[in-house]
Amino acid sequence: MAELAPGSVVVRDLWESFTIYHDRPVSLKDRLVGKRKTSTEQFWALKGVSVEVEPGETLALVGANGSGKSTLLKVMARILEPDKGSVDIGGRLAALLEVGAGFHGDLTGRENVYLNASILGFGRREVDRIFDDIVAFAELERFIDTPVRTYSSGMYVRLGFAVAIHLDPHILLVDEVLAVGDARFQARCFDRIRALQREGRTIIFVTHDTDLAASLCKRAVLLVEGEIDQMGPSHLVVDRYRELYTAEGTHDMGHFTGGEVHGTGDMRLSGIRLITEAGDPVVKVGEALSVTYAAEATTEIERPVFGLIVRAPDGTYLYDTNTLWRNHDTGTYRSGDKVVVRFDLKAHLLPGMYLITVAAANEDGRVAYDWHTDVLAFEVRGNTHARGIAALDADVTIEAL
């Protein structure tokens, strides 16, 4: 096959599957007598995706959680092998899927820079040339010979990012890691990314941030359930994404499809409902709404934890609460015992579409009994003269001096 031009990526009819194990925790005794409740299921994360990226292009991959965008990035980075189809890469590629992958706490910053760079495929001499730039960018001159376990998380992230962004790959893959560090550091990261763009590097990144996608690149790809829904100019793709995941585009409001359900089944949730004043899943900004569900124990359970999570359609975590954190004693259950759990909320949210996850888990919240991700959706309406997520009710006053 002819070698591709450095910086180009050609993905052809890519299929990628995962095996999901539904595995309930078993005791040693159960293991010994061979009682193991495991069932498996094939899940296709990518279903025939084809993309071509030109050298020097910046491409954003957008999509909801579980749409396959990170999987696509991992296949491009060769971390996963495709089940079917092919990925061809021209030139050298560096993937920044996790900041500071392979950093070791006991090694100094300097040692980790060289280690990290060699993991990404860059040699000692190449790093020697840019070492000072890396340290300066991370602003760690004073700490570079200190073990990284003594670093603050901010320092750690800065160093990891500085390494990746100073290496000189033809293609840079970035997964959602731009949302790190303080605002000033982030701004510098974007400056650096724009510089890489000007130098003609190919950049492919995964993001939930549609504004970012629209501003950094001309072209974007929207993935929905492992397939390309739309590919083209980024502002059009971003519009399509917003249309899909905000109220107008979603028909079955009460039950948002595509939510994932998992858990051991020691407790079963049913009748998961949204209660609003108007009766439909639409509330005004600041208005009350309630979520109720029935929970039935299928075995003996002590103090289960009932929880509720509210997220934005792009996955952003907005609110997470549960009976454990609220010190709410939920009591003891025998098999067949059933209760109704009710959460009363106020929608201090800006207009938009929001998703609710409900769950029951064990005593310390570590083992999910029954977990329904994004099972409900509701829309907040109203005019707040603001953008964003939280309804912070700003008042503006201007006084003449």
Added chain:
Amino acid sequence: MSIDTAPAARMGELWSARQLLRNLTVRELKVRYKRSAIGFLWSLVNPLLQMAVFSLVFGKLFSASKTIPQFPIFFIVAFLPWAFFQGSVQNSTGAIVGNANLVKKVYFPREVLPVATMLAQFVHLLLAELVLFVVLAIGGNDFLPYLPVFVIATVIVVVLATGFAMLFAALNTAFRDVQELSGVLFLVWFYATPVVYPLSLVPSKWRWVLSLNPMTHVVRLYRYALYPVPRAGGFAWPPVTVVAAGAAFAVAALVLGYVVFGRMAANFAKEV
């Protein structure tokens, strides 16, 4: 560049990853003794302590030193390659699983992980052997002419350890039982290898069983190279059959380990 798992391409990749190999080996060496008082000396103190214990238990209590002259030397000559082999394979068993954060987030030839573990152990082996050479020289043993035997034995045990390290590292990603089993496995394997006893002590009708153990040949070669005593006139060249058997096992282990590892590597990122 296409995603390609052909052996030649994999070998080429491993070569281009030599910097990484070096760095990971150094990481393993540095991290291991980072916060211990005597640090690197542990790689010498450990085998010495083992030698002391085995000399006391077998040499004195079981009176092995009556039939085996210089029991401590007899033991340590065989124990050092054994410890290298066991250390390489046992530490490699968790090499992929233990580096899950790397395997899931970065691509690099996965072989690097077990091979780096083996190389770190190899550094310890060489250091210990150097000290042993000094001790032997002071004791007036003229082992230098037989150094080629030592080199051959070392090449064999390195190849053997690499093969088993890759095999165990790969299998452990699919069956974590490998990790649990390896403790007992290596205990049995240790006593099935003539480390604390000479092969001549084994009834001749059972010796073929031990000859199926690749480490038997390794240990015998090391004794030919460094332990002069039982042979009249000091050192002697080993029979070609021992070299051949050792080399054959080593190559077979490497091929097996390499093939299994190559087959399973595609799934590492999903399994760990």
